[in-house]
Amino acid sequence: MSEDVYIIGAGETKFGELWERSLRELAVEAGLKAVENAGVYSKDIQVLYGSNSLAGTINAQNDIGSLIADFSGIASNHIPAIRIEASSASGAAAVREAYLAIKSGEYDCVMVGAVEKMTDLYGPEMLDHVSTLLDREWEAFFGATPAAMAALTARKYMHDFNVEKENIMAIPISDHRNASMNPDAHFRNKLTMETAMGATMISEPLNMMDCAPMSDGAAALVIASGSFMKRNRLNGVRILSSGISQDFLALHSRNSIYTMDSTVLAARQAMEKAGLKHKDMSFLEIHDSYSIYGITAIEDLGFAKKGKAAEVIQSGIDINSALPINPSGGLKAKGYPIGAAGVSQFVEAVLQLTEKAGQRQIKDARYGMMHSIAGTGSTSLVHIVGGE
Amino acid sequence: MSEDVYIIGAGETKFGELWERSLRELAVEAGLKAVENAGVYSKDIQVLYGSNSLAGTINAQNDIGSLIADFSGIASNHIPAIRIEASSASGAAAVREAYLAIKSGEYDCVMVGAVEKMTDLYGPEMLDHVSTLLDREWEAFFGATPAAMAALTARKYMHDFNVEKENIMAIPISDHRNASMNPDAHFRNKLTMETAMGATMISEPLNMMDCAPMSDGAAALVIASGSFMKRNRLNGVRILSSGISQDFLALHSRNSIYTMDSTVLAARQAMEKAGLKHKDMSFLEIHDSYSIYGITAIEDLGFAKKGKAAEVIQSGIDINSALPINPSGGLKAKGYPIGAAGVSQFVEAVLQLTEKAGQRQIKDARYGMMHSIAGTGSTSLVHIVGGE
Numbered sequence: 001m002s003e004d005v006y007i008i009g010a011g012e013t014k015f016g017e018l019w020e021r022s023l024r025e026l027a028v029e030a031g032l033k034a035v036e037n038a039g040v041y042s043k044d045i046q047v048l049y050g051s052n053s054l055a056g057t058i059n060a061q062n063d064i065g066s067l068i069a070d071f072s073g074i075a076s077n078h079i080p081a082i083r084i085e086a087s088s089a090s091g092a093a094a095v096r097e098a099y100l101a102i103k104s105g106e107y108d109c110v111m112v113g114a115v116e117k118m119t120d121l122y123g124p125e126m127l128d129h130v131s132t133l134l135d136r137e138w139e140a141f142f143g144a145t146p147a148a149m150a151a152l153t154a155r156k157y158m159h160d161f162n163v164e165k166e167n168i169m170a171i172p173i174s175d176h177r178n179a180s181m182n183p184d185a186h187f188r189n190k191l192t193m194e195t196a197m198g199a200t201m202i203s204e205p206l207n208m209m210d211c212a213p214m215s216d217g218a219a220a221l222v223i224a225s226g227s228f229m230k231r232n233r234l235n236g237v238r239i240l241s242s243g244i245s246q247d248f249l250a251l252h253s254r255n256s257i258y259t260m261d262s263t264v265l266a267a268r269q270a271m272e273k274a275g276l277k278h279k280d281m282s283f284l285e286i287h288d289s290y291s292i293y294g295i296t297a298i299e300d301l302g303f304a305k306k307g308k309a310a311e312v313i314q315s316g317i318d319i320n321s322a323l324p325i326n327p328s329g330g331l332k333a334k335g336y337p338i339g340a341a342g343v344s345q346f347v348e349a350v351l352q353l354t355e356k357a358g359q360r361q362i363k364d365a366r367y368g369m370m371h372s373i374a375g376t377g378s379t380s381l382v383h384i385v386g387g388e
Numbered sequence: 389m390s391e392d393v394y395i396i397g398a399g400e401t402k403f404g405e406l407w408e409r410s411l412r413e414l415a416v417e418a419g420l421k422a423v424e425n426a427g428v429y430s431k432d433i434q435v436l437y438g439s440n441s442l443a444g445t446i447n448a449q450n451d452i453g454s455l456i457a458d459f460s461g462i463a464s465n466h467i468p469a470i471r472i473e474a475s476s477a478s479g480a481a482a483v484r485e486a487y488l489a490i491k492s493g494e495y496d497c498v499m500v501g502a503v504e505k506m507t508d509l510y511g512p513e514m515l516d517h518v519s520t521l522l523d524r525e526w527e528a529f530f531g532a533t534p535a536a537m538a539a540l541t542a543r544k545y546m547h548d549f550n551v552e553k554e555n556i557m558a559i560p561i562s563d564h565r566n567a568s569m570n571p572d573a574h575f576r577n578k579l580t581m582e583t584a585m586g587a588t589m590i591s592e593p594l595n596m597m598d599c600a601p602m603s604d605g606a607a608a609l610v611i612a613s614g615s616f617m618k619r620n621r622l623n624g625v626r627i628l629s630s631g632i633s634q635d636f637l638a639l640h641s642r643n644s645i646y647t648m649d650s651t652v653l654a655a656r657q658a659m660e661k662a663g664l665k666h667k668d669m670s671f672l673e674i675h676d677s678y679s680i681y682g683i684t685a686i687e688d689l690g691f692a693k694k695g696k697a698a699e700v701i702q703s704g705i706d707i708n709s710a711l712p713i714n715p716s717g718g719l720k721a722k723g724y725p726i727g728a729a730g731v732s733q734f735v736e737a738v739l740q741l742t743e744k745a746g747q748r749q750i751k752d753a754r755y756g757m758m759h760s761i762a763g764t765g766s767t768s769l770v771h772i773v774g775g776e
Binding site: 002022024047053054056057059060061062063064065066067069070074075076078079080081082083084085086087093096097100101103104105106128131132133135136137140244245246247248249250253261262265266374375378379 | 390410412435441442444445447448449450453454455457458463464466467468469470471472473474475481485488489491492493494516519520521523524525528632633635636637638641649650653654763766767
């Protein structure tokens with residue numbers, strides 16, 4: 001029998017436009033918070049899985065695993081570090097590698113350190129960097145951007161299912177409401193439907209309030225085997241299951257423009273392995289890099305039939321409802337440091353499941369589902385955490 | 389007991405300046421060769437570990453795992469893909485993740501697909517891309533390049549141990565001799581000491597013949613559990629052990645400029661886990677991105693005392709000697725597609741250990757050691773393969 005896997009420590013920086021702080025500073029802050037939260041020493045860490053999406057292009061820095069290991073001090077203990085990249089799903093992919101590393105029996109205690117420093121560049125240059133997440137030769141070279149691809153999905157979805165834009169905008173509005181209670185969030189202002197609908201257009205029908213921001217930020221986890229945790233009398237939140245699946249890189253190759261098969265399959269794996277039902281989930285953290293992806297996630301994760309996410313939203317997705325979505329504020333309002341977003345979902349899960357989420361605490365939270373997608377859905381990961 | 393891990397298939401492209409071929413074409417060719425060599429179907433692959441170092445900057449393409457999965461056709465089976473990055477050790481790090489993934493019991497049969505397309509850009513811009521492997525803020529911003537850092541090491545080494553430049557140049561000369569027998573090699577010309585010593589200076593004391601070239605190329609492996617291999621009546625080469633260790637990112641932070649502690653420690657781990665002695669090794673594939681790193685590797689891997697690598701070289705490192713080094717031609721002559729170099733070392737090992745290395749076959753090859761370093765040695769990996 002392979003080992004059970006637990007998150008024994010979690011930490012993150014504030015998300016935002018942190019102009020005065022560097023890539024490495026952010027990574028170190030989150031890492032030290034996670035180690036302190038775990039109640040271990042940094043020498044207890046046996047390997048670091050770094051997660052980052054765009055530092056090679058934005059910050060002219062590769063070998064991000066080594067960078068984090070160096071500046072957090074663990075390199076002085078010769079603790080190895082490698083970086084995991086799966087576009088905007090890098091963070092969740094790093095958690096999965098940590099999970100497998102513990103299961104392999106090779107490691108007892110590993111760290112996931114995720115960081116993105118988005119605001120060192122601006123303008124068209126930045127847009128081109130972000131478009132490295134698309135298929136360069138068949139999408140980005142022709143001018144496609146991530147927002148444009150999401151807009152295609154939104155337009156077709158609204159047409160085929162006769163959905164109003166307001167139904168989609170309900171996700172960002174809910175995100176901002178939750179983020180107003182999260183001190184780490186990039187945006188803490190509440191949004192009205194009128195303000196949101198009237199924001200500057202980005203790529204019709206998506207306006208600025210449909211699009212997650214470019215945030216700086218870092219998040220880190222200490223992940224350990226059940227036996228390490230017990231031996232050291234620590235506490236943790238169990239990673240019950242990890243699902244991952246794949247689709248074509250370019251949107252035009254997929255079976256559907258508004259069903260992410262990779263999410264459907266990853267969710268199915270995660271649910272089966274956890275042996276749980278959808279109604280068992282106390283909350284979801286979903287990858288709403290664009291509002292429409294929040295809508296499709298609700299459906300692809302199995303919480304609504306295709307075209308029917310609005311019904312779920314109407315029955316309530318706030319922290320007091322039957323299905324709280326993005327209690328953290330989500331990518332839209334907590335913020336979207338690309339390679340760190342997936343890991344910060346787990347930080348929220350740990351807070352919720354250990355009843356330390358303050359104002360936004362979900363009552364009797366027991367199981368959480370974390371959802372990440374790469375770009376427009378090339379790779380999806382779904383993790384379920386919680387239980388005893 | 390966790391599973392034994394075997395390489396059941398290996399393939400690579402020719403290395404070189406392949407101007408007419410794209411990143412994705414190269415990746416697919418290597419992947420298909422590996423699948424064919426393994427005697428499995430692509431649907432048998434359960435996960436792809438992509439390895440790449442610089443496509444984000446050179447080719448404006450991230451999400452390389454998805455790119456390879458897409459164009460090799462395995463994305464149509466929803467086989468997940470993530471990318472592993474550890475600078476120039478990315479390939480070896482991807483092999484290690486595959487090894488752990490099998491050990492975890494989560495997977496039976498995985499693919500490592502490694503690719504680098506270096507020649508889409510040239511000149512100063514390219515130099516800056518390659519320098520993303522150094523510490524950007526403390527090295528590259530001040531004009532340091534990988535060649536300059538290696539030159540510092542070479543100068544100090546030659547001074548402290550009273551070593552002549554010819555002793556160091558012996559590595560590239562041996563590499564070219566072996567590569568002349570390798571149809572996949574970038575350079576197949578033999579070098580004389582006179583020609584080599586007279587080449588254009590790059591960063592004194594290192595000239596062009598001390599520096600591995602910028603090569604395009606791809607390499608792929610199919611890696612499986614022992615039970616998968618037996619169940620399907622396949623053959624394979626066993627991965628006996630995997631070692632990994634770390635040092636600071638910037639050269640100036642290290643204990644020594646010419647001892648890579650990360651290599652010393654990774655080699656020790658790999659030897660201990662394999663339960664073998666240095667004299668058991670039939671051949672080494674070492675990371676000689678610069679000739680001096682070939683010298684320090686011989687010492688740091690434990691085959692010579694510090695400062696004494698020249699003695700090992702003088703006693704013979706060709707394919708008929710007691711310790712053949714880089715039978716493939718090494719990074720200098722087989723070529724150096726950065727993120728693919730580490731994986732192509734395993735391709736050579738499979739050829740040697742299955743007696744398919746043609747003209748450069750090492751007699752009675754039984755165990756091989758593969759060595760990779762990230763940049764100037766921030767991360768090192770050592771793998772030992774072979775046995776029964």
